[in-house]
Amino acid sequence: MRAVFNVTAGGLPSLRLTDQGDKDRVSLVTLADESAGVLVADKAGRPREALAVQPDGSAGLDLLDAGGKARLGLALRPDGTPTLTLFGEKGQVLPRLPVAH
Numbered sequence: 645m646r647a648v649f650n651v652t653a654g655g656l657p658s659l660r661l662t663d664q665g666d667k668d669r670v671s672l673v674t675l676a677d678e679s680a681g682v683l684v685a686d687k688a689g690r691p692r693e694a695l696a697v698q699p700d701g702s703a704g705l706d707l708l709d710a711g712g713k714a715r716l717g718l719a720l721r722p723d724g725t726p727t728l729t730l731f732g733e734k735g736q737v738l739p740r741l742p743v744a745h
Contacts, residue, residue, distance in 0.1 A: 645661060645662065645663060645664065645669075646661075646662050646666075647659060647660070647661055647662075648660045648661075648662065654676060656673075656674050656675065656676065657674060658671065658672060658673045658674065659671070659672040660672075663687070667685065667687070667688070667689035668683075668685050668689055669684070669685050669687075669689075670682065670683070670684055670685070671683040671685075677698075677699055678699040679696055679697060679698045679699055680696065680697050681694060681695060681696035681697070682694070682695040682696075683695075686710075690708075690710060690712060691708055691712055692707070692708050692710075693705065693706070693707055693708065694706045694708065694714075700722050701722040702719060702720060702721050702722050703719065703720045704717060704718065704719035704720070705717070705718045705719075706718075709733075713731070713733075713735055714731050714735070715730070715731050716728075716729070716730055716731070717729040717730075717731070
């Protein structure tokens with residue numbers, strides 16, 4: 645494992661933690677809109693979790709499938725209202741929770 649600290653041309657810092665194969669596993673990022681986030685990747689380097697705090701104070705966690713598509717979103721709005729969103733294979737919002745048989 646190693647840590648890589650970077651500052652973009654715009655002056656924004658980021659920190660990446662890589663595994664022995666030099667694949668990104670955890671990335672801490674800040675963006676120009678003043679949001680901040682953490683990305684967690686699987687052993688192939690594919691993002692699987694994204695945690696972010698937006699400039700308006702909302703916070704969210706997205707769980708991603710192996711293709712990088714959000715499949716579950718958990719968020720907390722600035723007023724404290726929680727939301728849970730499930731997404732289908734094509735990115736569509738599912739109208740209800742799927743039930744396993």
